[in-house]
Amino acid sequence: MNDLFNAAIAAPNLLPTALLIFVMVYWIIVIIGAVDVDAIDIDVDMDTDVDGEISVSWLNNLLSFFNLGQVPFMIFMTFLVVPLWSGSVMTNYYLNNQSLLLGLLILVPLLILSAFIAKVATQPFTKLFNHLENSIDGGERQIGKICTLITSADDARAGQAKVDTGGAPLLLNVITDEGTSMFSGDTAIVLEYLADRNVYLIEPYIA
Numbered sequence: 735m736n737d738l739f740n741a742a743i744a745a746p747n748l749l750p751t752a753l754l755i756f757v758m759v760y761w762i763i764v765i766i767g768a769v770d771v772d773a774i775d776i777d778v779d780m781d782t783d784v785d786g787e788i789s790v791s792w793l794n795n796l797l798s799f800f801n802l803g804q805v806p807f808m809i810f811m812t813f814l815v816v817p818l819w820s821g822s823v824m825t826n827y828y829l830n831n832q833s834l835l836l837g838l839l840i841l842v843p844l845l846i847l848s849a850f851i852a853k854v855a856t857q858p859f860t861k862l863f864n865h866l867e868n869s870i871d872g873g874e875r876q877i878g879k880i881c882t883l884i885t886s887a888d889d890a891r892a893g894q895a896k897v898d899t900g901g902a903p904l905l906l907n908v909i910t911d912e913g914t915s916m917f918s919g920d921t922a923i924v925l926e927y928l929a930d931r932n933v934y935l936i937e938p939y940i941a
Contacts, residue, residue, distance in 0.1 A: 738823075746826040746837020750819040757815050760808055795918070798884060798894055800853045803905045804860040813852035818844055879924045880939055881906060888915040892933050895922060907933045914938070 742751045797803055802810055821844040826837055879897045884905075887893025889912040896903040906924070910916055914937065922936035 741823050741827055742819075744826065744832065745834040746831050746840070747819070747822050748834070749838070749841065750815065750822040753811075753815045754819045757808070757812050761812070764808075795885060798905070800849055801856045801860050803896070803903065805856045805863055809859055810852050810856050813855040814845075814848050817851045818848040821848065876904070876906060876924050876934060877927060881908070881922050881924060881936065883908070883916050883918050883920045883922060886915065886917045887936070889913065892931075895934075895936065897924075908936045909933050910936055 741747060800810065818841070822837065822841060825831075825840050825844065829836075829840075831837060831840070876897060881895035881897045883893060883895045885893040887895070887908050888910050890909075892907045892909050893916070895906050895908045897906060908922070908924075909928075909931075910922075916922060916936070916938060921939045921941070923939040924934050924936055926935040927933075928935060
């Protein structure tokens with residue numbers, strides 16, 4: 735136990751150890767009821783600037799790929815930090831590394847690997863949180879809401895759109911009417927919830 739503690743506070747492992755402590759403290763606060771699970775979340779502007787400013791759609795697609803926005807940020811963070819910390823401690827131990835700089839360099843591939851581990855680990859939670867959202871009102875609550883596409887969608891292939899809630903955005907799986915295609919950054923209105931496919935039917939919306 736002492737060896738593990740010494741390894742955790744060694745210079746190469748200080749950053750992942752700090753992240754692990756942050757995650758543990760957060761979940762303790764959640765357990766005692768001081769904050770909600772989704773108290774910390776991310777929100778990225780999904781709109782594409784018509785004046786030609788750099789679009790962040792690539793970032794939105796990346797976040798969506800890793801299930802961010804579909805599950806609370808701290809659930810993803812937990813599944814990211816645990817393998818990151820474990821990998822850092824073990825790698826630096828076997829390399830007998832005491833250098834902070836080398837430890838930071840080692841974190842780069844470990845972070846990428848941990849992100850993919852977190853994606854796989856959080857995949858079941860995407861269905862759970864989507865089901866919890868829809869079970870509140872059968873999906874009817876989002877009808878009539880304005881949403882912004884973050885991935886392309888048409889009548890055959892479902893995409894994703896965000897609905898602003900004043901806090902963390904709500905992500906919906908969406909399809910369009912036959913013959914209509916919509917793309918990242920487009921604005922749409924939610925017409926109907928198709929329970930059999932667990933998707934929302936949308937159409938283009940112009941303010």
